[in-house]
Amino acid sequence: DTGVSQDPRHKITKRGQNVTFRCDPISEHNRLYWYRQTLGQGPEFLTYFQNEAQLEKSRLLSDRFSAERPKGSFSTLEIQRTEQGDSAMYLCASSLYGTSPSSYNEQFFGPGTRLTVL
Amino acid sequence: AQTVTQSQPEMSVQEAETVTLSCTYDTSESNYYLFWYKQPPSRQMILVIRQEAYKQQNATENRFSVNFQKAAKSFSLKISDSQLGDTAMYFCAFMEYGNKLVFGAGTILRVKS
Numbered sequence: 001d002t003g004v005s006q007d008p009r010h011k012i013t014k015r016g017q018n019v020t021f022r023c024d025p026i027s028e029h030n031r032l033y034w035y036r037q038t039l040g041q042g043p044e045f046l047t048y049f050q051n052e053a054q055l056e057k058s059r060l061l062s063d064r065f066s067a068e069r070p071k072g073s074f075s076t077l078e079i080q081r082t083e084q085g086d087s088a089m090y091l092c093a094s095s096l097y098g099t100s101p102s103s104y105n106e107q108f109f110g111p112g113t114r115l116t117v118l
Numbered sequence: 119a120q121t122v123t124q125s126q127p128e129m130s131v132q133e134a135e136t137v138t139l140s141c142t143y144d145t146s147e148s149n150y151y152l153f154w155y156k157q158p159p160s161r162q163m164i165l166v167i168r169q170e171a172y173k174q175q176n177a178t179e180n181r182f183s184v185n186f187q188k189a190a191k192s193f194s195l196k197i198s199d200s201q202l203g204d205t206a207m208y209f210c211a212f213m214e215y216g217n218k219l220v221f222g223a224g225t226i227l228r229v230k231s
Binding site for chain 1: 122151161162163164165168209211213217218219220221222223224
């Protein structure tokens with residue numbers, strides 16, 4: 001088990017371009033989360049999946065953002081028509097969510113993808 | 119909505135000394151988890167310690183311990199015998215059961231030799 005991986009680690013793009021990030025969770029984990037972290041701030045929740053189902057989306061996730069987890073394994077986050085305000089670190093985390101309502105849901109984070117929009 | 123507040127943007131401590139990072143939160147829930155995460159410079163976020171709200175006993179992990187005051191909605195982190203490797207951004211975070219994390223803005227901790 002090599003932990004959560006994200007690709008690419010860095011992405012520089014011009015305003016108006018589309019970008020796509022990939023996250024590979026820990027293999028047996030059924031939940032996958034996306035967060036966004038701007039400089040000097042804490043991560044903010046964007047969306048999460050349980051298996052292939054997208055269960056919640058933040059209001060931060062405008063219609064230019066789309067996330068998928070087609071086979072319940074890796075996930076992609078696409079940003080269309082990027083804006084300078086999209087510049088941030090995009091973090092992925094995964095967890096093994098149990099059936100008990102009180103089950104602990106430790107989230108393991110990847111190294112992040114740093115996006116710079118010029 | 120839950121909120122998490124870290125009122126100390128930066129802290130510094132001498133090596134081998136003790137430091138306490140503060141965190142307050144707001145929620146109407148009675149069952150939840152609280153966490154402290156560490157994010158070293160250019161490295162990924164790792165969990166330092168967690169506290170279940172239904173447990174009165176404060177969590178401890180080696181040199182790290184918390185002071186959890188549920189009525190006051192306060193959750194501070196104490197680092198004893200500070201080491202240079204403790205230099206990092208520390209985030210306090212809240213989670214309802216099985217749900218997303220809500221983070222504070224973070225506290226930069228610098229350990230000086």
